[in-house]
Amino acid sequence: MALDDVQVAFRLAGGGTYTAVERASLRVADGEFVAIVGPTGCGKSTLLNIAAGLLAPAAGTVDIFGAPLTTLNRQAGYLFQADALFPWKTALENVAIGLETAGTPVSEARPRAHEWLKRVGLGAFGDRYPHMLSGGQRKRVGLAQVLIRDPKILLMDEPFGPLDAQTRQIMGNLLLDLWNADRKAVLFVTHDLEEAIALSDRVVIMSAGPAAHIIGDWQVPLKRPRDISEVKLDEAFHDLHRDIWHKLKAEVVKGYAMTEGA
């Protein structure tokens, strides 16, 4: 997956344009787990929406497996930050729907959905509606909903953002387990640097907006398979965290100044 010189501009209500992302280029290899980190409002999510085809770039191109992306990215699965489950469907129906839309008969989709619910540890919760589940459980259902379609690319927009620290750690490990079983290209957006390093192969840093761009790209020299709580005790983890934070801090401060001023 490659994003080349992507630029995103929004037309403002009062006329004029707001450039959210300026000439960002990013390549994600097959099976690579890349995290994007940046201060609030830097356009991380925008970049993800472009990779998903939900948003068209004002300039630049997006290539998916060598072919330019013109419509919705059919190869990608997208895990959203906000609740995106269908509230009127049970957990099982929510997971099965991605198969059913692709033409799989219900009788076949439901058992497979049940398998996936079991894999995310919710085998007994198939008949619950989303509002009966906790935030963490909803994210698990969301993960199963996306992964059951076996997307080649996984896009994740601060998926564990609204969860508490313990649940985040458990969800992170669950994600790594599932990803290890079948390595997909992952683009993971977060504002949490520790989470980014612990999960990914590469960490990309974005500058504060407007006209945000990519200002850093680090390889993560940690072995796999990893356990999130253990990896955080690793010496290499600390060195890398210090390096990246040094660069990120300036941007975060800039980002704050911007929002404070506004």
Added chain:
Amino acid sequence: MSRVSLLSLQILVAIVTLALWYVLSSYPIFGHVVLPPFFFSNPIDVGNQVVAWFASGVIWKHLWVTLEESILAFIIGSIGGVGVGFWFARQPRTAAVFDPYVKMVNALPRVVLAPIFTLWLGLGIWSKVALGVTLVFFIVFFNVYQGVKEVSPTVLANARMLGMNERQLMRHVYWPSALSWMFSSLHTSVGFAVVGAVVGEYLGSAAGLGYLIQQAEGVFDVAGVFAGMFVLAAFVIVIDAVVSLIEKRLLVWRPEVTGSQA
């Protein structure tokens, strides 16, 4: 408050009201009767009238006519409201063109339409159904319109990423969302269907609860008017209970809104 004590208090209110009514309309206080029986009747006479109606069986015919009109008005108004609501929500340009006329018709007090409907459709049930339809239609229409418009953008984006085409979006996203809005207004729209039927009957008909009340009023039979009102109130309570039952079945996926009743 426990159910038993709540129920006994509710019954107490009825008893006190009836007792006050009886005393004030039967016994002179400081030389004159506060509620002259000619204008206010008294609970005994009203009760006798209700019993007489049920004992002779005449009431069933009128109840049936009113029920029939209400159900027809509800069904026709709902189908129209759902259809037009969907259409306008998906075709913003059509909606914009018709917007002032929708507002104009909705602002019109519907009672003024009753004579026209009587002229067009006669004194039978259809002129009452038509009046009910004009009331139900707008409630359902506005709710469905809102329901389709206010689908969460995240849920919509998720649905598209899960591979839904336009038809599947309709079925799995817009339709359930619109229905949930429509059902949340079920009590109101059913209530208005009854209002349409009864007002129509009152203004000119040969059967129904409204007719019964109008007839009693015509001969200064105040007990008859009150008896008609009580039967109508009981009728509405029964219908409302049925609607609550249906609502509970259809909206299982929704969190309980009445959280105060612990």
